[in-house]
Amino acid sequence: MIEENVIGKSVPRKEGRDKVTGAARYIDDMTLPGMLYGATVRSQVPRGAIKKISFDSTIDWSEFAIVSARDIPGKNCIALIGDDQPCLADGRVNHPEEAILLLAHANPHLLRKAIAAISIEYETLPAIFTIEESEQQSQIIWGTDNIFKTFLIAKGDVDSVWAEADYIVEGEYSTGAQEQLYIENNGMIAVFDGETGITVWGSLQCPYYIHKALMALFSLPEDKVRIVQMETGGAFGGKEDYPSMIAAHAALLAMKSLRPVKIIYDRTEDMTATTKRHPSRTRHRTAVSKDGKILGGEIEFTIDGGAYATLSSVVLSRGTIHAGGPYNWPNIRIRSKAVATNAPPHGAFRGFGAPQSLFAMERHMDRIAQVVGLSPVEIRRRNFLKTGQTTTTEQMVQENIDLEKLLDRALKLSDYANKKAHFDRENEESQIKRGVGIAAFLHGAGFTGSGERYLASVVGIEGCTDGTVRLLVSSTEFGQGTNTVLCQIAAEVLDLPYGNVEIAQPDTSQVPNSGPTVASRTAMVVGNLVQSAALGIKQTLIAGGDLRTPYSAEEFRAACRNYIAKHGDLRSFARYDPPPGVFWDDENYRGAAYAAYAWAIYVAEVAVDSLTYSVTVEDFVALQEVGRVLHPLLAKGQIAGGVAQGIGFALYEKVVWQNGRMENGQMTNYIMPTSADIPPIRVYFEEMGNVHGAYGAKGIGELPMDGPAPAIVNAVVDATGTNFDFVPLMPENIFAEVSKTLSPDGER
């Protein structure tokens, strides 16, 4: 094996220096001459018809640019998958905080006053707020049945398993909404010009999603819409779809006022109006043999999509495919649906449906263990998927994975057996009850099924006369390390120092569409294309006689210069080509759902205070197999960050709903983990030698979101001896449950 120069090394983050000096430019750091500030007038009711809009005469409205649905030149929708979500409400509102009017003014301080001076009269309609209310269909708020999408996965013959089962284990599990809570709020600046069209700069994940949305909204050709990503202060899926809405609003105001317009959300607007993780409910019914083998089962997975379809169908798809976890199901039937409620649409958030269905699966495994009388370790050991077996979609596991080995290593790293014995001994006498919990899981990398084929991503690389190369991708950096890892791959292929590879700012007028930066696809899928495109540069120079291997960086520079002098420019492009023999049946949801899966075992140790019912995570071991680790420091950072978000999902982050509106839309009352809440997060990688993406990398970004919640709740159950089947699990929930088991005088 050739020793690699750059791959596997923790080279400095490309934009790191600018980030530690404060020089990095985020959208709110940008100002344009003559710029106005924009604001959004939003619905105060969950559902209704707009009867009348009045403007208080104490305000001089001639100073403001005012935009309503009537000002939209094209189709009034945010084009994404379906076209059901309006850009601005036109007569009807379907959720609180739905945008109705837009205002712009040179003085941002006047906007709040102006919004308060607009009164909207509604004829309110009955609204629905929960999965159950949506299912009852007492109000039809979307389509004919409130259902955005359903899926069915069927493998084997489930109906035959119940008769031969020694145990039938049932459970119902639920997860709450979760706010992405990137620390940089959403923001956009738009400029409109009659000749050149619209330019938008902003905080965003997917430049070409916005590009597509604005083309439809303004009826403009593709060369008249330009989207540029600024440095982006966190995203986590939260800047996947909603930025199209904000860009649309800023652009409409810019068109109306003929001035640059900046819209920056404040924290409350960002939390209450934009997307969150889909709340979910999962029901399991599982047939198990007396030795703990799963014979088959039924899973019913339902998510609350909010008022419009947006991304719910794809979130549902991923959640459905992950619902069976990393286990061998000889027979299974999974039915899933996404339903409508009168809340702001739920959207993408790291994990994308999988944290929801995997929480249920991993809680349910502990339930099965209880019923069968096996340990949580043993029940998993007996049911792990093995090479040669098939997933719930009948995708053959071809990789040489060994989940038992992964499990054994995680148990050893966490000192599981000793801790368990120790806690079992000490808990009785102690006010602090300690417990340990396990989660085993998988996460598919890249778009589901035929997704990558439809995306057909393109990557470009150009060689420059100074001997550097520049990557041309629309893949965005928002903390994960896109810039760094893609440059590492190109540097490795081209035998160049890492410093000689740069990456262009994502700008749709300059870079091809390498697809959205989502779905843990960038290192694996885009990385592969970078590898191909870089190889194209190298081969072009060699074939033309300008370069001979081995070469120095100086010789590469001379070759670039010669080539460019002869041909004008040196560019290489690569387009996604589906790997041969990969089959996916979209109709029956069968086949190779993902090109690769990452696998993991997480172990959480918790302490539950039996006086305050507060839970502290005291230790956390995160062991995973993600293929080749391209950059150990970034990879560890991804895992630790995901685990921290998972701790929040499990124990702290509760969205309080009131008639479809988030009532605690502040960092003071929606609580994410601080440095004082975080245990040692011990991150380990196992490389089992599979080759998938560039240099053997698989997806990594979303994986760590899946495991913490079930591992932590399993640990709380272990500590308290009480079953909890939902997150977030707050102290008051533990109190309520534990006090049920107390006798009237408070004694057990």
Next chain:
Amino acid sequence: MKTNSSEHRGQCNLSFTVNGRTVEVRVFPMERLLDVLRHTLGLTGTKEGCGEGECGSCAILMNGELVNSCLIPALQAADANLTTIEGLAVGPQLSALQQAFLECGGAQCGICTPGMILASQQLLSKHSSPGMEDIREALAGNLCRCTGYIQIFEAVAQAARVKADV
């Protein structure tokens, strides 16, 4: 520094030192110091995350103490000595903390980084070799959504070691 009356809505002069440079600016007395830094002085390295003193993205040092500049009325900074993220590097030479954040993975998306580095700076000015508990506590007012804090803790510990070696 006085305004004519509590009703007075006009701007007034304000002078303070920021990153070693004395500046004089016209401000509304109740204007947030954060906005004076970012808009009036163009020091955009100081970030706004929540606007209510919870996240610490706007943290700066004021007379050596860590403050959330979104909660400080501009007038309170009269004659104060301020340090923002722009004041840490000396030319191209990063401070020990900046270098450690870069090397240890302490900055991911970077939006909390300026405030986080200043909170760390204040810790190290009081504690030359802080333990893990000191670090966890000192940074508890600065929220980071990307890193899970672990690599930030490592960066602070490394910077303390580097400073001790000097």
